[in-house]
Amino acid sequence: MGGTKKNNPPFPDYYETLELPYGATAEAIRTNFRRLAKYFHPDIPLTGSEEAFIKIFTAYRTLSSQVRTKYDEIYKKYQAARFLQKQVSLSAPIVLPPSRVTFSTGILDLAKRGLMRKGFRTKDRRKVTGINYDIVVHIKEKEAIRRVIALIPLTVRIVCRDCMGGDPHCSSCGGAGSYKSSRNLKVEFPPSTLQNNRLFEFDLSKFRPDSFTHFKKKLLRVKLQIERKIPLPFEAGPVGK
Numbered sequence: 730m731g732g733t734k735k736n737n738p739p740f741p742d743y744y745e746t747l748e749l750p751y752g753a754t755a756e757a758i759r760t761n762f763r764r765l766a767k768y769f770h771p772d773i774p775l776t777g778s779e780e781a782f783i784k785i786f787t788a789y790r791t792l793s794s795q796v797r798t799k800y801d802e803i804y805k806k807y808q809a810a811r812f813l814q815k816q817v818s819l820s821a822p823i824v825l826p827p828s829r830v831t832f833s834t835g836i837l838d839l840a841k842r843g844l845m846r847k848g849f850r851t852k853d854r855r856k857v858t859g860i861n862y863d864i865v866v867h868i869k870e871k872e873a874i875r876r877v878i879a880l881i882p883l884t885v886r887i888v889c890r891d892c893m894g895g896d897p898h899c900s901s902c903g904g905a906g907s908y909k910s911s912r913n914l915k916v917e918f919p920p921s922t923l924q925n926n927r928l929f930e931f932d933l934s935k936f937r938p939d940s941f942t943h944f945k946k947k948l949l950r951v952k953l954q955i956e957r958k959i960p961l962p963f964e965a966g967p968v969g970k
């Protein structure tokens with residue numbers, strides 16, 4: 730069984746208090762109460778605790794009397810509600826904050842390697858860096874058991890509504906026929922797909938964020954990175970130079 734939560738539950742779990750399963754026999758209740766009472770009795774040095782003793786005594790008094798029938802009724806309802814609540818919270822997706830979506834290679838990193846000069850195309854940069862994805866989605870280990878939703882900002886072209894892209898003298902778009910803008914692409918990963926370093930390809934050519942708008946990119950490659958808890962500086966090992 731899992732550990733007891735620090736905040737008090739709205740309904741006391743007397744079975745848990747006496748370290749017993751629901752439906753335990755009267756004999757088991759008595760035996761466990763005696764064992765725990767010997768341990769927590771305020772007169773016992775070191776382990777004695779008035780608070781803990783009152784808790785087990787209250788549990789024992791309820792489960793060893795006629796009140797138990799009524800208690801069990803409420804207990805079952807409470808457990809069912811708690812189970813449902815847990816199912817709902819597990820089925821709700823996690824929407825990642827924008828900071829968890831990063832571009833495959835930072836511009837600074839590319840600049841340092843001399844890959845940002847004019848005439849150097851993204852395709853060529855990829856060849857040099859060996860990076861075959863556009864976006865990295867960072868997921869924490871503890872999140873990898875639920876559906877994860879990432880919002881990926883992408884460049885779009887929006888067809889000019891005034892000229893529908895057909896007037897070279899249009900004053901709204903200056904004759905370009907479209908505007909550059911950006912839209913978030915909502916991408917969902919089911920729990921079964923959440924594996925570290927897994928690559929996903931999304932065909933954007935068939936997908937439109939809204940009418941008159943299309944993504945500039947035709948194919949989007951996304952890499953998942955599942956990160957363990959980042960150790961604190963003093964937990965990390967020595968850093969080599």
Ligand SMILES: [Zn+2]
Nearest residue numbers: 889892899902
């Ligand atoms: Zn226009």
